[in-house]
Amino acid sequence: MQTAFPSSFSRTKIPAYIYAVVFSSLCIVWGLLWDIMWHMSIGRDGLFAPPHLLMYVGAVVAGAFSGFKILQLTFAKMNAERASSVRFWGVFYGSLGAMYCVWGALTMLTSAPFDEWWHNTYGLDVQILTPPHTVLLIGMMTVQFGAMIGVLALQNRFSNTLTSSPSTDVQSHERQGKRLKIMFTIAAGLLLSILFTMLAEKMGPWTSHHSSAYITMGIALPFYLLAVGRASSLRYPITITAAAYMLAMLIPSWILPFFPATPRLGPVLNPVTHYQAFLFPLLLVIPGFVLDKLLHRFGNGKLNDWLLAALTGTVFILVITPVQWYFGGFLHTSPYAQNGFFLSNSMSYSNDPTWPYHHTFHPHWLQSTPEFLKGIGIAILCAILSARVGLLWGNWMKRVQR
Known part of the structure; x- marks a missing residue:
């Protein structure tokens, strides 16, 4: 344009x-x-x-x-x-x-x-x-x-x-x-904050040991992150975008629990007295930084966009999987995450506090190693296609002047 x-x-x-x-x-x-x-x-x-x-x-x-x-x-x-x-x-x-x-x-x-x-x-x-x-x-x-x-x-x-x-x-x-x-x-x-909120039920900490979460990430995130990375002329746009997303998600959840709140609609299974926080966001700054580095090295026409999509999509899944596997497990199961910073002590008033899987992985969200690896393979394919769409969208955004 x-x-x-x-x-x-x-x-x-x-x-x-x-x-x-x-x-x-x-x-x-x-x-x-x-x-x-x-x-x-x-x-x-x-x-x-x-x-x-x-x-x-x-x-x-x-x-x-x-x-x-x-x-x-x-x-x-x-x-x-x-x-x-x-x-x-x-x-x-x-x-x-x-x-x-x-x-x-x-x-x-x-x-x-x-x-x-x-x-x-x-x-x-x-x-x-x-x-x-x-x-x-x-x-x-x-x-x-x-x-x-x-x-x-x-x-x-x-x-x-x-x-x-x-x-x-x-x-x-x-x-x-x-x-x-x-x-x-x-x-x-x-905008990334809203995208994550829409898909939070499929990417929460309790899903971090199941490949379906990474398939969802592979579909939803590379196209957006790479579009931003290609459209922006900053040196580390994906990293900054991911940091902005994390802060936007965390600030309300860090502040509102200091204020009182009383349930007004039954059944009240967990009689809370203060606001309950939302989820801790995905650690996207880590794969975001890696994607920025890949765009520095192989972007700007140095690599065909299909090859660049294959590289960035694959690397995104290979980085986000161990990051969220361990961090999601920490958030979901560790007593050190049950505080006002990591937000894992949050529980809706309608949730039964005696349910045994609040801080333990439900069997539904666990897979055998072959099943998990098969799912990660699918996630990589999804991420490659998602990354290619993102690069195409980013090319369009670079030309927008109206």
């Missing part, structure tokens, strides 16, 4: 709506995690429960700032930024990121009354992916993808201007560009 930019672009600062949509993405992640912990600790919530309000704030801020930007470009015909915008519905002009944010915000707000009706009809959710939550998650991820694309397009345009305009204030421009690069990896880490 190459385009010509006005000469004044080099003097343009990062627009406010870019900061707004990244902030919205953070509100959405923390609102969702708070909502999960609310369900674990209190139970039934209302339409305007505090976690929901935080998510709505994210939707409204993203929709309002992005919508204003679209209307500004649509009606201000002499606006120089209009040349680098996308026309849609034959009327409106705006960036791809702004359009995704508006659509995602509308989807999120539409899901709210649907979720209220669902609770009134069927009671408390027992799964994350109920129909209204699925609609909500689609809206959330659309807003977050819009935040990513909005930052990425501006990053790519800044880079294009720096190389094409010798009159650019290089020092100031490089500071803005570096800020955009970091904001992109933060936005990517926040």
Whole structure:
């Protein structure tokens, strides 16, 4: 998506709506995690429960700032930024990121009354992916993808201007560009947090000794991590994205258990008195660092993308498997993990504390060595295909400038 930019672009600062949509993405992640912990600790919530309000704030801020930007470009015909915008519905002009944010915000707000009706009809959710939550998650991820694309397009345009305009204030421009690069990896880490939350039931510590968890990781993670790695111009984008994801997941779970919470919906099998934390995230910084190193060595056309996908997909599974096997086992079984840092002392009020498999692997989640190795082989094949899709997506993102 190459385009010509006005000469004044080099003097343009990062627009406010870019900061707004990244902030919205953070509100959405923390609102969702708070909502999960609310369900674990209190139970039934209302339409305007505090976690929901935080998510709505994210939707409204993203929709309002992005919508204003679209209307500004649509009606201000002499606006120089209009040349680098996308026309849609034959009327409106705006960036791809702004359009995704508006659509995602509308989807999120539409899901709210649907979720209220669902609770009134069927009671408390027992799964994350109920129909209204699925609609909500689609809206959330659309807003977050819009935040990513909005930052990425501006990053790519800044880079294009720096190389094409010798009159650019290089020092100031490089500071803005570096800020955009970091904001992109933060936005990517926040979207990764939602992706993990959607699949947490299949990748939790209790699944770490079963190959199905690594098949899920092989399908869901390489395409995303490699797309980010290829699209970003930072030296260690996958590592930073993984670190942002881990912090985004951990901060609410480290803070909220200090606050009191009382169950309001039976049966109360575990009478908790404080918020119960969510899961400790996957240690993606380790395979993320390895993937960054592989992209340094074999990326940028040094290796055919199919061969690069085969290498990165295979290495991802070979690294994440021992990391999560041992760390997941530690989280699930070790008494040293049952604290406020590693979060393994968390237990929903609806869980029976006398169940024997809270801190021991259930036989369902254990496999023989041949079965496990067969599953890891399948995970490697899935990861290779996932990595190839990720590289293709990353190529597209590198060209986004609108």
